[in-house]
Amino acid sequence: MKRFAPILVLALVGCATSGEYLYFPELADRVLAGDEQSLRQVLALAADTSPGEQLEELAELSSRFVRISPADFLQAQATSSTCFGVSFMGPKYVDNPSATAQERKLRIEALESVNDPELLPAKERCLNDLAGT
Numbered sequence: 001m002k003r004f005a006p007i008l009v010l011a012l013v014g015c016a017t018s019g020e021y022l023y024f025p026e027l028a029d030r031v032l033a034g035d036e037q038s039l040r041q042v043l044a045l046a047a048d049t050s051p052g053e054q055l056e057e058l059a060e061l062s063s064r065f066v067r068i069s070p071a072d073f074l075q076a077q078a079t080s081s082t083c084f085g086v087s088f089m090g091p092k093y094v095d096n097p098s099a100t101a102q103e104r105k106l107r108i109e110a111l112e113s114v115n116d117p118e119l120l121p122a123k124e125r126c127l128n129d130l131a132g133t
Contacts, residue, residue, distance in 0.1 A: 023054045024061065031061045036072040039065045043076055046084055059088035063107075066126075070110040074119040074126065083126035086111075104130055 021028040024045075030038035039062065046058040062085025065073050077083050086107065093100040108130055111123055 021057055021061070023057050028057075028061055031065055032068070034065075034068045034072075036069065036076060039072065039076045043080070043084055056088070056090075059085040060090040061085070063088045063090065066107045067110045071114045071116060071119065074111065074114055074116075074122040077126060078119060078122045080122075081125075083122070083129045086126045087129050087132075 019025075024042075027038055027041060027045075031042060042058050042061050042065075046055060046062070049055045049058060062073075065076075066086055073086075077086075087104075089100050089103060093103060108127060111126055111130070114123055
């Protein structure tokens with residue numbers, strides 16, 4: 001029975017996350033599971049998506065990946081001139097400055113934990129975005 005426990009956990013996680021995302025539920029499941037290729041798909045979709053709810057959902061998915069895998073997040077952002085999603089907070093943080101400040105702090109700590117010199121430009125760009133500069 002132990003062999004099936006991870007599958008059950010993944011199934012439960014999938015059910016919980018799919019309901020949160022209207023436009024990209026399957027992609028959300030993969031992003032939230034830490035799949036770097038799915039983050040790259042989010043970034044590619046964002047480049048071609050007009051402003052609105054779909055773009056906001058993509059920004060939220062990107063923002064959630066910061067703490068899941070900060071090095072992979074920076075690697076995916078390395079060739080961009082921006083840091084898509086890093087400072088997007090999403091609906092859970094609306095009208096909750098305390099939660100927003102805590103999440104911003106956790107994202108900064110996650111990004112600061114990355115020590116790869118090749119990712120330094122992306123790291124600085126993303127940290128500046130989080131700092132509001």
